[in-house]
Amino acid sequence: xxxxxxxxxxxxxxxxxxxxxxxxxxxxxxxxxxxxxxxxxxxxxxxxxxxxxxxxxxxxxxxxxxxxxxxxxxxxxxxxxxxxxxxxxxxxxxxxxxxxxxxxxxxxxxxxxxxxxxxxxxxxxxxxxxxxxxxxxxxxxxxxxxxxxxxxxxxxxxxxxxxxxxxxxxxxxxxxxxxxxxxxxxxxxxxxxxxxxxxxxxxxxxxxxxxxxxxxxxxxxxxxxxxxxxxxxxxxxxxxxxxxxxxxxxxxxxxxxxxxxxxxxxxxxxxxxxxxxxxxxxxxxxxxxxxxxxxxxxxxxxxxxxxxxxxxxxxxxxxxxxx
Amino acid sequence: xxxxxxxxxxxxxxxxxxxxxxxxxxxxxxxxxxxxxxxxxxxxxxxxxxxxxxxxxxxxxxxxxxxxxxxxxxxxxxxxxxxxxxxxxxxxxxxxxx
Numbered sequence: 001x002x003x004x005x006x007x008x009x010x011x012x013x014x015x016x017x018x019x020x021x022x023x024x025x026x027x028x029x030x031x032x033x034x035x036x037x038x039x040x041x042x043x044x045x046x047x048x049x050x051x052x053x054x055x056x057x058x059x060x061x062x063x064x065x066x067x068x069x070x071x072x073x074x075x076x077x078x079x080x081x082x083x084x085x086x087x088x089x090x091x092x093x094x095x096x097x098x099x100x101x102x103x104x105x106x107x108x109x110x111x112x113x114x115x116x117x118x119x120x121x122x123x124x125x126x127x128x129x130x131x132x133x134x135x136x137x138x139x140x141x142x143x144x145x146x147x148x149x150x151x152x153x154x155x156x157x158x159x160x161x162x163x164x165x166x167x168x169x170x171x172x173x174x175x176x177x178x179x180x181x182x183x184x185x186x187x188x189x190x191x192x193x194x195x196x197x198x199x200x201x202x203x204x205x206x207x208x209x210x211x212x213x214x215x216x217x218x219x220x221x222x223x224x225x226x227x228x229x230x231x232x233x234x235x236x237x238x239x240x241x242x243x244x245x246x247x248x249x250x251x252x253x254x255x256x257x258x259x260x261x262x263x264x265x266x267x268x269x270x271x272x273x274x275x276x277x278x279x280x281x282x283x284x285x286x287x288x289x290x291x292x293x294x295x296x297x298x299x300x301x302x303x304x305x306x307x308x309x310x311x312x313x314x315x316x317x318x319x320x321x322x323x
Numbered sequence: 324x325x326x327x328x329x330x331x332x333x334x335x336x337x338x339x340x341x342x343x344x345x346x347x348x349x350x351x352x353x354x355x356x357x358x359x360x361x362x363x364x365x366x367x368x369x370x371x372x373x374x375x376x377x378x379x380x381x382x383x384x385x386x387x388x389x390x391x392x393x394x395x396x397x398x399x400x401x402x403x404x405x406x407x408x409x410x411x412x413x414x415x416x417x418x419x420x421x
Contacts, residue, residue: 189368190397194375195388218367237369241376274344 039101044110044257051098055091059083065090068306075225076300092301096140096253103142110257113143117263120247121205125153130200131245133207134235134266136292139302141207143251143259154204157182158196159212193238200244207249208235210288211305219313220285225293229310236284240272248291252299262295331404335378339400342377343370355400371397378403384410 039047058065069089073081081089102108124131133155135141145153161184183206185192196206210231213219218233239246246266251259266288272280296303329337336350339359343366360366366374374397375386384407386393396406 185368190371190375190386190393191388193368193372194386197372197376198388218369234369238372241369241373 036101036105039098040105040107044099044102044107047098051094052091055087055094058090058094059087065306068308071308072303072305073300076297076303089301089303092253092255093304093306095255096302096304099140099253099259100142103140103145112258113261114258115261115263117247117265118261120263120265121153121249124245124247125203125205128203129244130202130204130206131247132200132235132239132242133205133247133249134210134288135207135249136209136211136295137304138211138292138296139250139252139299139304140259141209141249141251143253144249144261144263155181155207156196156199156204158185158192158206158208159183160185196238197242200242206238208238210235210285211292211309220282221313222282222285222289224289224309225296227310229289230313231285231289233281233285236270236281236288237272239267240270243269246270248288250292250295252295252302254299260299264291266291331407332400334381335400335403335407338377338381339374342373353400357399359397359399359403378407382407382411383414 066086069086070081073085073089077085099111102111121131121133133144135144145155159182161182183192183195199206213230213232218237219230220233220236221228222231223229224231235246245268248262248264248266250262252262253259267284270284332355333350336353336355339345339353340348340350360371379385386396396402
């Protein structure tokens with residue numbers, strides 16, 4: 001929220017979620033930079049009124065975000081959400097966005113963490129082989145790396161970042177100790193993929209989101225909260241081609257100051273034999289959707305996909321002319 | 324490479340069709356100079372990764388990350404064959420000092 005507020009120009013409108021994606025990403029860069037000094041200087045609890053104010057501003061004035069929040073809360077709770085419910089949802093987003101600053105800079109004394117399944121990551125790291133960390137826009141991905149024995153996990157974040165160089169330098173400044181890097185999928189798709197392969201072979205972790213379809217991603221439809229939604233096939237295809245384990249990782253925020261860090265083994269190997277690839281792929285995506293739904297039910301205010309997640313899939317890309 | 328009866332271009336066409344299980348594509352129907360990605364065969368980056376892995380397994384040629392020319396190498400069968408030949412040539416040159 002704070003982040004978005006500092007990104008005044010609207011993103012070019014190609015598609016709803018694409019627009020949101022670039023807007024949010026740009027916001028992240030500007031917002032983190034702006035909020036950084038203030039947030040660190042005054043501390044987390046002193047920022048509370050500001051977080052509340054930002055959330056209130058959005059609850060009152062940003063119709064698009066409010067509409068998305070209402071639609072989500074209606075779907076989860078089965079009844080229309082009141083103003084304060086929407087406010088609480090937006091405040092959660094504002095707080096988690098702010099907390100990224102503390103998480104990335106290791107100013108985590110004001111935060112508590114509970115951990116489930118962390119030993120899986122530690123063991124994987126010790127094995128020397130990398131893995132794919134599958135996340136979702138549910139709670140705080142950044143929290144995963146906070147505190148404890150996994151602070152130094154070498155993680156590279158794979159996604160569509162229009163400003164990856166800027167984010168990289170920002171990350172390097174914010175958390176010089178940690179090796180988090182972002183890999184932009186758009187630059188050199190072939191090189192990116194071999195880089196991912198090299199990283200996994202070197203024992204690093206590749207973090208990616210399973211709930212945001214990119215611009216040209218292959219899409220798989222799977223039921224989510226009772227209705228089909230679009231999920232990217234990319235992470236699952238990648239895991240199958242590179243034969244690496246996949247973990248589901250989520251950091252769910254529990255007000256006022258706790259993050260429940262979940263890590264579960266999603267797949268030791270994702271096998272997608274050519275003959276029934278589509279069906280197998282769909283099984284994995286369904287499973288992912290089920291797990292995310294499970295966690296989302298336990299923390300509905302952590303859902304940060306503020307757009308119509310169940311929108312019909314975009315028209316199929318113009319099919320290539322027959323060779 | 325002992326298979327000299329098929330040109331490298333033909334081998335690559337076959338390798339792509341086999342790797343990606345393009346059932347409705349005959350290797351010989353692939354235009355040597357046509358773009359492989361986007362238009363043309365319409366392959367994407369996951370396909371590219373599979374092809375890169377297959378080329379490494381078959382020809383011992385690695386596609387490196389952050390090589391700005393990757394896009395050129397993977398443009399068409401022709402450019403891919405040139406790429407493989409060049410890398411193999413380098414490998415042989417450095418492997419045979421005597």
